[in-house]
Amino acid sequence: MGDAARALIRSPRTRPVLLFALALALYLAPFAVGTEYRLFIATQMAAYVLVAIGLNLLNGYGGQVSLGHGALVAIGAYTVALAMVDHQWSFWPAALLAMVAAAAVGAVMALPAFRLSTWYFALITLGFAEVVGGLLTEWRELTHGFAGVVGIPKPVVLGHTLTSFDLYWLALSLNILALVGMANLLRSRFGRALVAVRDNPVAATAAGVSLVRIKMMAFVTSAAMAGLAGALFAVQKTVVTPDDFTADFSIFFLLMVVLGGAGRLWGPVVGAVVFFLVPELLTALQSWRMLIYGVALLLLMLYAPHGLVGAIETGWKRLRTRLGLSNILPAPSLATARETVQPVAGAALSVRDVEKRFGGVAALAGVSLDVAAGATHAIVGPNGSGKTTLLNMISGFYPVDGGTILIDGRSVVGMAPHRIARGGVGRTFQTPRMLPQLSVLDNALLGAFPAERQGAAAAALCLPRARREQAASLGDALRYLDFVGLADRAMELAGELPHGQQRLAEIARALVGRPRLLLLDEPAAGLSLAELDRLGELIAAIGALGTTVVIVEHHLELVANICRSVTVLERGTVLASGTPAEVFSHEEVIAAYMGSHTSVGQAAS
């Protein structure tokens, strides 16, 4: 019995077969148990699921709390209603217009989100919801005011008016398409980028992701889906009034997403089903409904932040462990992964008289350094000398107050950090910035973001070109993980790796982007002696590929072993510059590190 269960669970064909059977059952259900009332509820639930799937993309995966999706549904519903009733449009172009209108409003709503933090965004969407609700009533000339729009006709296809059966099948088909498209999108580079924007925006930026564009994509996609759901809503109810779209309406969708499981593919479906079933069972508590929802939301966020699907997943993992199955998926094996890593044309770095002030403190007061293409250069100095500041300015994370920075002759002053990253600059951070909930492989794949060209639509539809790019990136990621020595841990969760190996994973991620200039910020910090040796070999190997490497380090022995040239900073100015031997015997450098009453002999012992 245990063997059979294990075989069934392990087989890769089980899942698709089960899903297909489920879809078939849902399509055939109306013939068996379909009453008008049940079809109505099911179709309405399907419309809600559509909104919830979109909101899950934005909130669950993207980490943006939107309290305005009810307003977007309203815009979709009203667009279809007004187009069909006032202007005799057919349903299909009206639905398309509804999606466009909702997406446009969604884009406008999203604009403030780019420069402001997450909770500002939540309040602004809440405000939008209230404003739209008010405008639906006030703007009588357009929206028919309180009375709403009545008499919305059913859609017509080739002369056949859709019945409630047909509407149900339409809604169901849209749901299936949405789920499949969402699954494809989340598996692609956009899914990773979105999670990165949520969990570690700095890592995302360093990997070349434009935070603004990803957030906009998530918002516009979820808004379009809400608009489409609104279209379904309108033709099903045949009447739309402002009362249908109160501010509470938006909260229902958030509740569905949180209840089902934010950031889980099936979360919205489970959440919508439970959300719809519960009131049916609790009709006696109707007036307490919003209160119960509030308490449910609070308890969920406190005790089950990943919702029902999250709880089921955790239970499933425990079951697998008890059956003796590993929870770590096997690493994908690709023929291309066995190819060797390609050499890179390193970039030359030129920094001239760079200044940086924080308030009244001059962190950098005129620093200049030159790194030849393909060289390995170290920046050393006591704490507070400005090393990391300089690195941050080269990679664009801090604005430059004065001076020039040229990479391969092109100035990067004033360029956004993700642009600089896309131009071939990779970097790591003092504390490894990983996406702890994703696997090491997925973290490395994040580095391939700028190399792939597929758009979000191509990814969602899983077009052949998108699949080819994804396979190529996968090969690259596996190759570089092998290069840094993490090939056997590729499928483990990044958050569970020990510190030293997270550092290696971060280096792999930077390498996947094929940087011509690699900036490493204190890569040796916290490493054991054995790991230090490995790091030295790794950096030497990276340099041998041709990449220009700039390291900020405290480990002078490591620096002396692998670097061709060194710059010593102290209190924002260059103290000495040259080969390691020259620099480390320089009087002032020794004084800066050891104090001025030590002689060379004492320093060495």
Add this chain to the structure above:
Amino acid sequence: MDLDLLVGALTAGSLYALVAMGFNILYRPTNVFNFAQGDLVMLGAMFGATFITLLGLPWFVGAALAMLAVAALALVEEKIAVAPVLNRSASSHGWVITTLAVSMILANLVGLGWGPDPIAVRPPAPLSTDTFELLGANVSSYQIAVMVITVALVLGVEAFYGTRSGKAVLAVAEDRDAALLRGINPNRLSSWSFFLGGGVAALTGVLAAPVLYASTGLGPSLLLKGFAAAAVGGIGNNRGALLAGYIIGIVEAVAAALLSPGYQLAATFAVMLVILLIRPHGLFGRAEARAV
């Protein structure tokens, strides 16, 4: 512009500034923006109305009791909805949803407890809402009192942040862990800030009651307008909130006069968005250098 409208606008603006100040007090040590703040103000108004009008207690006693009750509720909110989420992960945004949930709970409890009818509250003697003429405008002694009290409170709170305890609050806002290492207890400061923020919210509600009527619909609109005032002034900056409150009060009055009262919120929001797009940290806020 009609001077009477201006007086009304400045009075409303003072109230919005007070709501914003409640936000700022809570925000300082926790970096949490309390979505239930509007409901706390509304509760203050309802409690105040109950104690003063329905139970006939003297104004100051009723106000003080209302402040205590709401402050205690705010403390409970901090313990069950904010602290657990912050302790789980300092950068998590789960508190957006938990404070939102608290807002839903409070709003519905009040609705079930008090019903939908507004309660009238009279201002304390010798103040009244009867207007007299001053510099060409019709103004009531109560409106003047509200404006004066608001300015006094803003200055008082700003003075507090100059004291040692106030500096401790700013330290926790800057870097929670570092403050902990210096012997400051961030959890206790957060609790105290919620207590005080709740008290200020209740005071705002009690002050607003004679002007805005104590009813359960007060919550959401005050949340949004208070947020607008806080955001435009610069989150955490109380003097900015005061000025921003006035701006919003005036925008509202102008919109109601030129368009119609139904467009007030839309106009306020549009102005707020434009200001935020130009200066994302508000008129007086400071941009933070990113920590990389």
